Amino acid sequence: MKALKKTGLVFFPAFDWAIDPTHPEREERLLYTQDQVFEEGLLDIDGIIEYKPGMITDHEVGRTHFCLTKPKHVMTESHYISAGGAKTIARAFMEKEIDNGFALVRPPGHHAMRMVHGGRGFCNVNNEAIMIEILRSEYGVKRIAIVDTDCHHGDGTQDIFWHDPDVLFISLHQDGRTLYPGSGFTNEFGGPNAAGYTINIPLPPGTSEEGYLYTIQNCVLPILEDFKPEIIVNSAGQDNHYSDPITNMNFSAQGYAKLTTMLKPDIAVLEGGYSIEGALPYVNAGIILSMAGLDYSKVTEPGYDPERIKEDLRTLDAIKKTCDQVLQIWDMRDELKIKAYGEKPFYERSRSITYDTDGIWERQSEILRSCEECGGTFKIRSSSDRDYSMAGIHIPVGACDKCKEIGYSWYDAENGDGHNIVCLQDRPKDEFHKKKGNKK
Amino acid sequence: MIIGLDIGGTHADAVLIDKDRILKQVKIPTDHSDLFSTVLEGLSKLTEGINTSEISRAVLSTTLTTNAIAEKKTDNAGMIIAAGPGLDPELFRMSKNYFIVEGALDHRGREIKKIDKNQVLAAAKKMKEKGVQHVGIVTKFSTRNPEHEKEIAALIAKDFDAVFMGHNVSGNLNFPRRIATTYLNASVYPVHKAFFEAVIKSLDEKGLKFPIHLLKADGGTMLFEASINQPAQTIQSGPAASVMGALASAPKDKDIIVLDIGGTTTDIAILISGVPVLEPAGIKIGAYKTLIRSLKTKSIGMGGDSFVRVEDGEVKIGPERKGPAMAFGGSSPTPTDALFVLGLASDGDKTAAEKGISEIAEKTDRTLIEAADEIFRSTCRQIIECADEMIDEINSRPVYTIHDFIESYQINPGLIMVMGGPASLFAPMLEEMSGIETVAVPSWGVASALGAGLSRPTCEVTFFADTERGIAIAPEENFSMEVKHNFVKTDAYSKACELLKKKAALHGGLMEDSQIETLEDLSFNMIRGYRSSGKNIRIRVQIKPGLMPGFESIAQS
Ligand SMILES: [Zn+2]
Ligand SMILES: [Zn+2]
Ligand SMILES: [Zn+2]
Numbered sequence: 001m002k003a004l005k006k007t008g009l010v011f012f013p014a015f016d017w018a019i020d021p022t023h024p025e026r027e028e029r030l031l032y033t034q035d036q037v038f039e040e041g042l043l044d045i046d047g048i049i050e051y052k053p054g055m056i057t058d059h060e061v062g063r064t065h066f067c068l069t070k071p072k073h074v075m076t077e078s079h080y081i082s083a084g085g086a087k088t089i090a091r092a093f094m095e096k097e098i099d100n101g102f103a104l105v106r107p108p109g110h111h112a113m114r115m116v117h118g119g120r121g122f123c124n125v126n127n128e129a130i131m132i133e134i135l136r137s138e139y140g141v142k143r144i145a146i147v148d149t150d151c152h153h154g155d156g157t158q159d160i161f162w163h164d165p166d167v168l169f170i171s172l173h174q175d176g177r178t179l180y181p182g183s184g185f186t187n188e189f190g191g192p193n194a195a196g197y198t199i200n201i202p203l204p205p206g207t208s209e210e211g212y213l214y215t216i217q218n219c220v221l222p223i224l225e226d227f228k229p230e231i232i233v234n235s236a237g238q239d240n241h242y243s244d245p246i247t248n249m250n251f252s253a254q255g256y257a258k259l260t261t262m263l264k265p266d267i268a269v270l271e272g273g274y275s276i277e278g279a280l281p282y283v284n285a286g287i288i289l290s291m292a293g294l295d296y297s298k299v300t301e302p303g304y305d306p307e308r309i310k311e312d313l314r315t316l317d318a319i320k321k322t323c324d325q326v327l328q329i330w331d332m333r334d335e336l337k338i339k340a341y342g343e344k345p346f347y348e349r350s351r352s353i354t355y356d357t358d359g360i361w362e363r364q365s366e367i368l369r370s371c372e373e374c375g376g377t378f379k380i381r382s383s384s385d386r387d388y389s390m391a392g393i394h395i396p397v398g399a400c401d402k403c404k405e406i407g408y409s410w411y412d413a414e415n416g417d418g419h420n421i422v423c424l425q426d427r428p429k430d431e432f433h434k435k436k437g438n439k440k
Numbered sequence: 441m442i443i444g445l446d447i448g449g450t451h452a453d454a455v456l457i458d459k460d461r462i463l464k465q466v467k468i469p470t471d472h473s474d475l476f477s478t479v480l481e482g483l484s485k486l487t488e489g490i491n492t493s494e495i496s497r498a499v500l501s502t503t504l505t506t507n508a509i510a511e512k513k514t515d516n517a518g519m520i521i522a523a524g525p526g527l528d529p530e531l532f533r534m535s536k537n538y539f540i541v542e543g544a545l546d547h548r549g550r551e552i553k554k555i556d557k558n559q560v561l562a563a564a565k566k567m568k569e570k571g572v573q574h575v576g577i578v579t580k581f582s583t584r585n586p587e588h589e590k591e592i593a594a595l596i597a598k599d600f601d602a603v604f605m606g607h608n609v610s611g612n613l614n615f616p617r618r619i620a621t622t623y624l625n626a627s628v629y630p631v632h633k634a635f636f637e638a639v640i641k642s643l644d645e646k647g648l649k650f651p652i653h654l655l656k657a658d659g660g661t662m663l664f665e666a667s668i669n670q671p672a673q674t675i676q677s678g679p680a681a682s683v684m685g686a687l688a689s690a691p692k693d694k695d696i697i698v699l700d701i702g703g704t705t706t707d708i709a710i711l712i713s714g715v716p717v718l719e720p721a722g723i724k725i726g727a728y729k730t731l732i733r734s735l736k737t738k739s740i741g742m743g744g745d746s747f748v749r750v751e752d753g754e755v756k757i758g759p760e761r762k763g764p765a766m767a768f769g770g771s772s773p774t775p776t777d778a779l780f781v782l783g784l785a786s787d788g789d790k791t792a793a794e795k796g797i798s799e800i801a802e803k804t805d806r807t808l809i810e811a812a813d814e815i816f817r818s819t820c821r822q823i824i825e826c827a828d829e830m831i832d833e834i835n836s837r838p839v840y841t842i843h844d845f846i847e848s849y850q851i852n853p854g855l856i857m858v859m860g861g862p863a864s865l866f867a868p869m870l871e872e873m874s875g876i877e878t879v880a881v882p883s884w885g886v887a888s889a890l891g892a893g894l895s896r897p898t899c900e901v902t903f904f905a906d907t908e909r910g911i912a913i914a915p916e917e918n919f920s921m922e923v924k925h926n927f928v929k930t931d932a933y934s935k936a937c938e939l940l941k942k943k944a945a946l947h948g949g950l951m952e953d954s955q956i957e958t959l960e961d962l963s964f965n966m967i968r969g970y971r972s973s974g975k976n977i978r979i980r981v982q983i984k985p986g987l988m989p990g991f992e993s994i995a996q997s
């Protein structure tokens with residue numbers, strides 16, 4: 001049997017790592033997926049190529065995250081390998097060894113934001129974001145689209161690319177009023193310099209195949225068509241499944257496989273999915289076959305009955321309304337900045353972030369330079385109830401000269417009043433600077 | 441005393457060995473149309489004038505089953521398959537008599553759908569009408585629950601000569617490979633059985649009584665009696681024989697590349713601290729990917745007799761062989777001819793070799809010596825590149841735990857061992873090019889026969905327990921037991937070792953605990969609704985391939 005598309009796989013189930021023994025994100029999570037993948041003989045198919053994951057370096061983490069107080073403090077070996085798996089697939093794709101690839105790795109990453117004090121939503125560092133910075137730094141990829149199909153809002157990925165007009169982030173998820181992390185509404189459409197380039201599509205609980213695939217066909221694909229990304233990344237969370245214990249959606253393995261066929265991601269990276277027996281083995285087999293261009297019509301969960309999980313008309317109606325609203329926002333993206341944020345030289349915001357996995361509470365204030373030419377330099381001051389504090393300055397990829405200058409002047413001026421550490425991410429030079437603050 | 445007999449493509453080698461030396465060796469031409477008489481002749485010649493009561497065993501490595509498959513002289517075996525959800529089982533059709541029936545298990549072996557008995561009986565009827573006598577039965581996830589396979593077997597066993605079940609083939613998960621392997625067992629069974637029954641009968645008539653072992657593809661041996669139900673295990677034992685032959689004289693403290701340089705191909709294998717590297721899933725035979733344990737070997741179409749010619753102004757070598765070297769009466773130039781021109785070989789017709797190489801020299805505007813040098817270097821370079829690729833491939837094998845990721849052993853070869861006809865002539869150049877010390881395997885003429893004779897019995901046991909379901913099974917051993925919630929990994933491990941010892945005894949194994957190696961050792965808490973509902977335990981133990989203890993000094997002789 002030969003795959004129509006050369007598909008790379010990294011399979012890293014991390015059988016010896018867990019947050020704690022009874023946590024949904026635990027050793028057993030990908031066990032039955034491995035059983036199914038092995039038993040189906042998927043890795044023997046000509047054109048499906050299994051790769052050993054690499055490890056990411058602290059430098060690669062540092063491009064994406066400000067870690068308190070360094071990557072080792074917030075990452076375990078498994079985090080290094082999981083993100084490393086995404087990197088392995090990205091490299092194989094860029095080197096044209098494969099037509100597309102899927103990193104089936106754990107732990108997941110899409111709730112990890114730019115500033116990292118610890119774990120939130122089972123995530124410490126953002127696998128896709130770290131991978132995307134590798135694509136930009138090593139291969140000069142400019143326009144990237146991420147489609148997050150995890151049932152939870154990809155708030156971490158949204159945060160990391162909030163000010164970045166070159167990275168289009170689209171998240172489909174169960175409505176934030178009914179599920180962690182409680183965000184991801186249509187009015188979250190990106191920061192002032194990247195207004196319109198974050199797209200949130202909240203879906204009602206009970207959404208099944210028809211509603212989900214309608215959204216992909218009528219909302220996600222037209223936007224991708226407009227944006228014309230060089231690469232499409234899928235944050236392939238599998239917790240929309242009807243048997244998932246921590247969500248309320250009604251998606252199926254067939255639905256996930258069809259979604260993948262429609263979206264045609266170049267790189268997929270596994271996110272959540274906690275129905276480890278009833279869903280994951282079948283969903284993953286379906287996605288792998290779909291990516292490889294093979295027949296997945298017989299991949300179904302035991303007892304799968306599409307009629308029983310079908311959404312009602314009211315749900316479908318709500319979905320269509322949301323899609324229309326999202327498309328309207330996308331169409332007016334050029335005027336969005338002035339309308340929503342006004343014209344200012346600098347924009348400030350402050351917010352608090354909770355780390356549910358590690359029980360940390362963080363306060364942030366942020367200042368961003370308004371810029372027509374690039375994503376704009378910004379500075380985040382962050383402190384937490386763990387008594388860590390940091391100032392992080394970010395000069396974006398493709399920064400204009402003025403933004404570069406401002407980044408360094410902020411860094412020089414920052415004498416670290418009240419912070420443990422002051423950091424500068426210089427993305428154009430791919431450099432990372434760091435100095436001690438005066439906080440004891 | 442031990443007998444080792446290796447049937448190669450052109451001749452069969454047999455050796456009789458004592459603790460510390462080769463007592464006798466014979467070489468006879470292989471008669472491919474009658475391997476039985478080749479084996480018998482080898483054994484008879486070797487035992488002439490010997491007190492055969494002192495022979496403790498004879499190990500045969502034959503191409504019988506391999507040839508039967510290659511020449512499609514296999515029985516027209518039938519297959520009954522139950523798959524359930526997943527890939528369409530039609531994709532793995534092996535035979536004209538391939539029947540798919542309803543019935544399904546999930547990854548833990550729980551029944552999703554019952555076997556449709558009427559479909560099974562209808563399939564059996566059709567096969568009988570077509571004269572099928574041997575049937576393979578494979579269901580998906582049967583290594584987690586063999587009951588469906590047993591149920592089908594019980595329904596049809598009386599109608600056929602032999603029935604083979606997938607769960608007996610291997611404890612490893614891989615449905616397509618399980619289908620292929622079971623099919624191969626069913627198809628080579630009659631050829632295999634007839635052949636070895638004839639051998640045993642003839643030996644009996646000659647009054648020769650000693651246990652007969654067969655060499656397997658993994659470099660281990662199994663008793664002939666045990667092989668009857670797993671004949672496919674003996675497929676492609678040829679490369680294993682030569683690797684085990686090299687192992688006899690290999691230092692234990694190095695990673696070693698073994699190169700068996702033949703006329704047409706060079707076979708490459710890797711030894712890590714005296715243990716050959718195995719193929720992780722199983723050997724590939726022709727179009728069949730199987731679950732048959734095997735040494736990892738890689739073959740490159742580059743040997744002493746490879747066809748050398750000029751294409752687009754460049755010298756090309758192999759992969760085909762057009763005949764012997766011109767120095768030995770062939771009609772096309774070969775790397776061996778280059779060796780004659782370079783003065784490295786002298787036991788043939790140097791003038792003929794020069795004539796062949798001079799054609800190449802003219803077409804590429806070189807002197808005779810330059811052309812010969814280029815041919816020789818290019819041959820060696822390509823062999824080394826192929827070995828390097830193989831090492832990279834092994835070093836980048838996937839891992840599934842953090843522990844394995846960090847601990848995963850990286851091969852770093854410290855020695856190349858060459859064997860085969862032109863081996864000693866190639867050694868210095870291989871050493872120069874690779875920068876790795878290169879030696880020829882001593883007594884290389886009979887190294888394969890020696891390797892077969894010295895190989896120890898090997899076997900593997902896979903043990904699976906699911907305390908929520910209250911079951912533990914060792915699929916290949918037809919073993920199952922009930923387990924309670926307090927059954928833990930250490931219990932599973934001791935049970936697996938017990939089964940391994942029992943199996944080893946059946947395979948003719950001498951047992952020392954130190955030979956047991958753990959291949960997999962995992963236990964997962966199954967959590968349902970935030971509460972532990974049981975444990976999922978996976979243990980795999982093996983007797984690793986190696987040589988019979990007590991014969992260490994023989995290779996140095
Ligand atoms: Zn999402
Ligand atoms: Zn999720
Ligand atoms: Zn700028």
